[in-house]
Amino acid sequence: MAATKDTVAAVPASRLSKEKLVKTHQAHLKKQDSSPNAPRPVKQPILSEAYPASAKSIRELEIIPLSELRAETHHRGKGVIVKVVSPPFVGAGAVSVVEDEFGNADKLAIYNQADSSILSGVPEGCVVAVKEPYYKNNGAENDFMICVDHPSDVILLRFTDPIIPEALRLGPLLKTAEDWKNAGDRAFIEKDFPTAVFCYTEALEASEDPTFQAPTYTKRAGTNLILGRYDAAKADALASRTGGPQDWKAYYNGGRAAYGLCDYAESNTLLAAALKLNPTNANIQKEHARCQARLHEEATGEYDFPEMLASLSPHSVHLDRGSFLRNTRVAESAHHGRGLFATRDMKAGELVFVEKATLMPNQYEPARASAALYALMVRQLCDNPSLAGPVLDLYAGADGVYERSGKEGTIVDGVPVVDIFLVERIRTTNCFSAPRATVENTAPSAPEGRQAKGLWVHASHMNHSCVPNTMRSFVGDMLISRATRDIKEGEELFQQYIPVKPLVDVRNERFREGWGFDCDCALCVGERRSPEAVLVKRKELLAAVEKLCNKKLPGRELIPEATIRSVDRLAKQLEDAHEPDVYDGIPRLTLIYPCNWLVAAHRGRKNHAKVVKYALKVLRNFGFWVPDENSVWDPREIYTRSGNASLMTVHVVAALRNLADAYKALGHDEMAEKCIEAAELGYMMVTGFKNDLATLDK
Incomplete structure (x- = not known):
């Protein structure tokens, strides 16, 4: 475990010079993978090395020079502001050479950034702030780097931010709002969507003209929709309204963003407003009808499961369906914390609930499935802060396993605080292994071991029993729960976390290791x-x-x-x-x-x-x-x-x-x-x- 106080470790007696750092970095860049579309490896966290994310604003921290960084130390209460002086070397993270206002140079390794973020490969010349930096040895003598594991611990600063020291200040690269908007348009055409968002943001900051801002908000909303940043897309769409007939675009984009968040009630409201302003638009009609179908599924639990199964393919397991949850509610349980309870009587075989995965990557290789889910969780929590409440509220292990700060998910310096170690704890204690379709998995010819990993937030509230009253199955990213015996209104619902072992001591050892409890079901x-x-x-x-x-x-x-x-x-x-x-x-x-x-x-x-x-x-x-x-x-x-x-x-x-x-x-x-x-x-x-x-x- 790394030291946590500045007094524990000493400032390294010697560090690599800027010239040496740049020379070595350029050699790595020449060897960089020439396949830009290849999936990036994921650096999964080691829970035994956990440390909390910073929950402070960079403006609350003491800014120190790079020369004061101590080896193997988390610099609590401190921060550094540096300029990137090299292109990034992109692998499991993005490694760049950086320089502070005093000319000190070092390496900065940024991990766990989404591809939708410009921080996934910070362009040369950008200025970033690292909050409470973790400084560590990189494996060789005098070779150190600032390691940023938590995505919210590094902030991309706007060029005009007054916190940037004078020596690093370049001033705005472009002079006018129109210049920034045009730069955003060019980046969009080149499909560099993170840069397009950055440029549109600069354009909006540089102009107070509502006639300029409205279409720019529309452009940024559309770009955020492409990136899957639905919270931001919805906010931008609604900010683009002018009160005129063209506001149908705002409601249309806002409705699509709400749909992406699976908030079909709000999506329906926004799309209905768009239809009112533009009733003959085929795209609005199509999206509105799609939303109506999801609302019908949520209300009735009526699904065409055979059609859903037939629509699956190796490249498409994410089904466009709503979640039917009204037969159940979350409440305090006499067994373990919260549980799921029946809101009405149900017969054996009846549908209890159907839930679309909150997060599930289309990755069925066992060696990659866990890493893929972890990476997706981090990305979505960064991109869509509204997910933080339901996801980060999930069980993360027995008390004392990992202490929360209570500020996870809150917005600090414009980004949600995302603690990767907490995310990993939540993943390991709440995810389900899912075949492409359970019915296919029951056949003797089904390939063994092909299981995706997914997170279904509602289902995660259900407690375990070795003799449960429900059984789950899967079709793509849809989890189906059925009653295995008659269930009474108010009765707690149970599921098996994992297939039970025949011997009581063997199976309970697994429950203690994975979830920190001994099962108290009738069998155990x-x-x-x-x-x-x-x-x-x-x-x-x-x-x-x-x-x-x-x-x-x-x-x-x-x-x-x-x-x-x-x-x-x-x-x-x-x-x-x-x-x-x-x-x-x-x-x-x-x-x-x-x-x-x-x-x-x-x-x-x-x-x-x-x-x-x-x-x-x-x-x-x-x-x-x-x-x-x-x-x-x-x-x-x-x-x-x-x-x-x-x-x-x-x-x-x-x-x-x-x-x-x-x-x-x-x-x-x-x-x-x-x-x-x-x-x-x-x-x-x-x-x-x-x-x-x-x-x-x-």
């Missing part, structure tokens, strides 16, 4: 009643079964009777190791694998009565109510008769299908049909919407 509370010796015995028996079966399920091959008898014997011993008083009405997770194995083995031998026996055991071991194997029963009732501790998974669907096949082979056609109906309902819970059970065989 019940299993903790077992003596330690029984827990150990179950662990040993499960390991013996897995070793005997090589941790695989049989295919259609014929398994020797002797092997089946051995597995059956171990499964019986394992079943006997579950105390009836402890496991009454709760799952027996360690029994699921051996019973699934026995279902597959007997299916291969066409022993249909045994398939029925062990498929029923699979359902029982997931916590569902089942009858004696020879009793008459209705499989469609398992979701409503099983109490509050059943566990819904795709394996339950598979067990119901195996039951259907076995019943049909035994001549019980009516039971087979009921099993299929129960499987179809379960498969809808698993995949999010009604799908063909044949997908499970593909």
Whole structure:
């Protein structure tokens, strides 16, 4: 951990000269990647090295020369103002040679800036202020640099800012507002949108003429829309109004910006105002109709899920849909902080909510997905400060893991305070892994490990249970939550954070490591009643079964009777190791694998009565109510008769299908049909919407 007080470390006895710095920097520039469109690497934060972002204005800090910077120190209460004297070397960050008013030179490395920001590669000649700079060794003797991790810790100063020392002051590069506007137009044509925004800003600052400002605000609004800076685009659009008939452009751009923020109610209001002024404009009509469709989804929860699935492609997983959340509300929970609660009664299989991702990059490579989400979170929090409230309010780990300043997200020096270490804590404790579509992921042929990482703020408020009453699935960037059993109004809603492990100590160790809690669901509370010796015995028996079966399920091959008898014997011993008083009405997770194995083995031998026996055991071991194997029963009732501790998974669907096949082979056609109906309902819970059970065989 770096030193945090100026008194801890000394000023380096020797630093590289400006000439040496520039020479080395130019050599790096010559080797710079010649592929400007290649994705930039991301410098993800190391949480053990966390330090807070500065929440002070540069005007509150003591400005010091570069020569006073101390090695491995965060200079609290201090700041530096420097001019960039080299082009940037752009990699995971942007490294430039900088100089202060006294002629001292050093390196400045700026990380975590969005491509939409001019600070992602500061042009030569610009003046920047670094707040409470972190000065560190760069790995070689006498080689140091100012490292800016938090994007809000560095500020691009306007050329006329009075805080700039006289020796660094160049004055305005262009003389008139018209010159700046023309420069912005040129940058826009060249698709250098960050520079265009900078120039339009200078133009607006240089003019007080409303007839000049209005169209310039319109230009900046349009540019910010392209950059995805929707907060700024909306503000600029509304600032461009003059009170005349041409204000339709202002309302149109403002409506598009509000739509980009998924604020469809405000978007609808603004677009309706645009339509009133220009009722025949096809673009306004199209945007207004699109907004109306989102409002309908928000109000009704009506979606064409098959059409949504069909519209996905490797290059397009972000669906243009609204979020249906009205069945739920956020409130204080008796379990862990806040939770999600039902606002009405819901039946098993019913839609609980549908949420569009707040943030989800289209990146399904496991090695890159986490970094991509982190980078997107930082960018959007910088570009759209209105996201700060809902995102930064999320759980960031147990108390004391990372202390907040309370000023994260507030605007200081014109930019929101963004603490990258807090962002990373929020990402790791709240993100979900998402396949491109859950229904595709249930097929045996689905590629393993292809999961994106996303943040769904509303869903993040839901607490964990190993035996939850909801199940989530995905279609693109839409999260679908369905009830797995009947839910009463006011009841807290639960989800699984991660697939649960069969052994209570193993799964709770993961919960403690990731989220800082021990699960208090009915399953975990019940299993903790077992003596330690029984827990150990179950662990040993499960390991013996897995070793005997090589941790695989049989295919259609014929398994020797002797092997089946051995597995059956171990499964019986394992079943006997579950105390009836402890496991009454709760799952027996360690029994699921051996019973699934026995279902597959007997299916291969066409022993249909045994398939029925062990498929029923699979359902029982997931916590569902089942009858004696020879009793008459209705499989469609398992979701409503099983109490509050059943566990819904795709394996339950598979067990119901195996039951259907076995019943049909035994001549019980009516039971087979009921099993299929129960499987179809379960498969809808698993995949999010009604799908063909044949997908499970593909």
